[in-house]
Amino acid sequence: MYEADTIVAQATPPGKGAVAIVRLSGPQALAIGYRLWRPLKSHTEPPKPRRLMLGEIRDPGSGRPLDRALAIFIPGPRSLTGEDVVELHCHGGPYLVRSVIGLALAAGARIAEPGEFSRRAFLNGRLDLAQAEAIADLVEARSEGALALAIGQLNGALSARIDSLRTELIQLRAHLEAEIDFADEEIALPSRREIAGTLEAVARSAAVLHDSFQRGRIIREGVRATIVGKPNAGKSSLFNLLLGSERAIVTAVPGTTRDTLEETLQLGPWTLSLTDTAGVRKARDEVEQLGVERTRSHASDAHLLIAVFDTSRPFEREDAEVIDLCQGRRAIATLNKIDLTERLGMADLRQRGLQIESVRVSARTADGIVELRDALACAVSEIAEKGPAGEDTAIISRERHQAALARTLEALGKARESVFSGMPPEIVAVDVTAATDALSEITGAVNTEDILDVIFREFCIGK
Numbered sequence: 001m002y003e004a005d006t007i008v009a010q011a012t013p014p015g016k017g018a019v020a021i022v023r024l025s026g027p028q029a030l031a032i033g034y035r036l037w038r039p040l041k042s043h044t045e046p047p048k049p050r051r052l053m054l055g056e057i058r059d060p061g062s063g064r065p066l067d068r069a070l071a072i073f074i075p076g077p078r079s080l081t082g083e084d085v086v087e088l089h090c091h092g093g094p095y096l097v098r099s100v101i102g103l104a105l106a107a108g109a110r111i112a113e114p115g116e117f118s119r120r121a122f123l124n125g126r127l128d129l130a131q132a133e134a135i136a137d138l139v140e141a142r143s144e145g146a147l148a149l150a151i152g153q154l155n156g157a158l159s160a161r162i163d164s165l166r167t168e169l170i171q172l173r174a175h176l177e178a179e180i181d182f183a184d185e186e187i188a189l190p191s192r193r194e195i196a197g198t199l200e201a202v203a204r205s206a207a208v209l210h211d212s213f214q215r216g217r218i219i220r221e222g223v224r225a226t227i228v229g230k231p232n233a234g235k236s237s238l239f240n241l242l243l244g245s246e247r248a249i250v251t252a253v254p255g256t257t258r259d260t261l262e263e264t265l266q267l268g269p270w271t272l273s274l275t276d277t278a279g280v281r282k283a284r285d286e287v288e289q290l291g292v293e294r295t296r297s298h299a300s301d302a303h304l305l306i307a308v309f310d311t312s313r314p315f316e317r318e319d320a321e322v323i324d325l326c327q328g329r330r331a332i333a334t335l336n337k338i339d340l341t342e343r344l345g346m347a348d349l350r351q352r353g354l355q356i357e358s359v360r361v362s363a364r365t366a367d368g369i370v371e372l373r374d375a376l377a378c379a380v381s382e383i384a385e386k387g388p389a390g391e392d393t394a395i396i397s398r399e400r401h402q403a404a405l406a407r408t409l410e411a412l413g414k415a416r417e418s419v420f421s422g423m424p425p426e427i428v429a430v431d432v433t434a435a436t437d438a439l440s441e442i443t444g445a446v447n448t449e450d451i452l453d454v455i456f457r458e459f460c461i462g463k
């Protein structure tokens with residue numbers, strides 16, 4: 001039923017613009033498109049595929065004209081979705097676009113679900129899953145690095161890597177199957193040691209990919225930095241100053257910020273995902289208690305802490321809690337309010353166990369903010385550049401990929417153990433299959449046919 005449907009949706013963002021594209025996909029795309037839109041008289045009918053043509057959109061019921069619009073017909077299977085696709089390039093008025101979509105619905109289309117064009121592209125073999133995800137990443141990309149990662153993935157960098165690992169495992173599985181089925185015959189099969197060697201090599205590559213997640217996630221989502229400090233230290237003031245906008249509420253009342261606030265900031269090629277938090281102290285009520293819990297959870301998840309201290313006040317118990325939060329973490333001590341008389345200096349903080357770099361600033365006068373930005377940029381590029389790099393290294397950037405690779409590695413580990421402990425090939429094959437299946441989840445590939453292909457091609461069985 002699903003595949004018989006023809007879907008319609010606006011492909012361009014909502015709102016006013018020069019052009020809006022209404023896209024139809026499915027078996028009835030051409031029939032529906034052609035009910036609403038006709039070429040101007042001078043053009044040939046029916047419309048030629050893959051060519052933009054000028055025409056007119058009319059209400060097929062009343063004959064009322066709605067717009068002059070370009071249309072293009074892309075027949076399946078060599079189209080975006082693998083199905084027949086029609087695009088109507090209308091003028092970009094929200095009411096007009098709604099009317100055109102309304103006519104398409106009346107003519108038998110239904111509204112597309114979110115992501116349904118890409119889903120159809122995947123089901124029809126136009127894209128694999130990793131590539132479909134790359135399209136979403138391309139749209140979401142907020143930095144040069146994120147864009148490069150997404151386009152690389154769309155062009156198949158990750159898929160090619162996964163496929164080459166799968167191919168090796170499928171080949172191995174084919175050898176194991178042959179060992180099971182033709183144990184008595186004279187076929188040159190790889191030794192146990194060779195099998196273990198292949199398993200190890202695949203596991204090494206899979207581990208490199210698995211470990212690239214940290215870097216990939218940073219490229220895609222940015223370095224996570226969390227501002228922590230006692231109430232009233234000036235966290236929200238610094239947050240606003242770094243963003244260049246009055247995003248967070250600032251007051252002289254300690255405990256102003258109650259929930260976490262997240263915004264992104266561009267630092268050179270990197271994206272910084274900056275979080276303002278509720279001040280750390282013994283909470284006075286339930287709302288604040290929840291806020292402080294959120295502060296702690298964000299702080300533990302951050303790559304970088306910006307620990308804010310109020311230099312105009314002597315050391316307090318809450319400052320000690322902030323020092324505790326920084327232990328063993330990448331953090332920058334930010335001594336704020338240097339426009340006021342100093343009652344707390346870095347020497348005091350060091351004495352109390354804070355061994356991190358420090359910057360002196362005033363969120364009120366913006367003194368020291370350039371130094372703070374520089375320190376942040378330095379820390380961010382160090383964090384972001386950790387891990388495997390290189391032009392042709394495929395990088396994963398989604399938890400889904402990492403989880404699949406973790407399962408692959410686990411299965412490969414079991415397979416290796418079985419080989420070493422002299423288990424029969426059937427047992428080894430079970431884990432090799434599990435590893436292949438886990439890898440296949442990343443690109444959405446299926447595998448039984450592939451194995452048969454290799455068996456027949458390599459061993460020429462039955463010939």
Ligand SMILES: Nc1nc2c(ncn2[C@@H]2O[C@H](COP(=O)(O)OP(=O)(O)OP(=O)(O)O)[C@@H](O)[C@H]2O)c(=O)[nH]1
Nearest residue numbers: 231232233234235236237255256257279337363364
């Ligand atoms: N003189 C001076 N005052 C500052 C400076 N930074 C912040 N303040 C003031 O300190 C008070 C608290 O500032 P906030 O930015 O709300 O502090 P906070 O750390 O976010 O506080 P909570 O949200 O309550 O945890 C406000 O009155 C600010 O105007 C500074 O550098 N110098």
Ligand SMILES: [Mg+2]
Nearest residue numbers: 235236256257
């Ligand atoms: Mg605040």
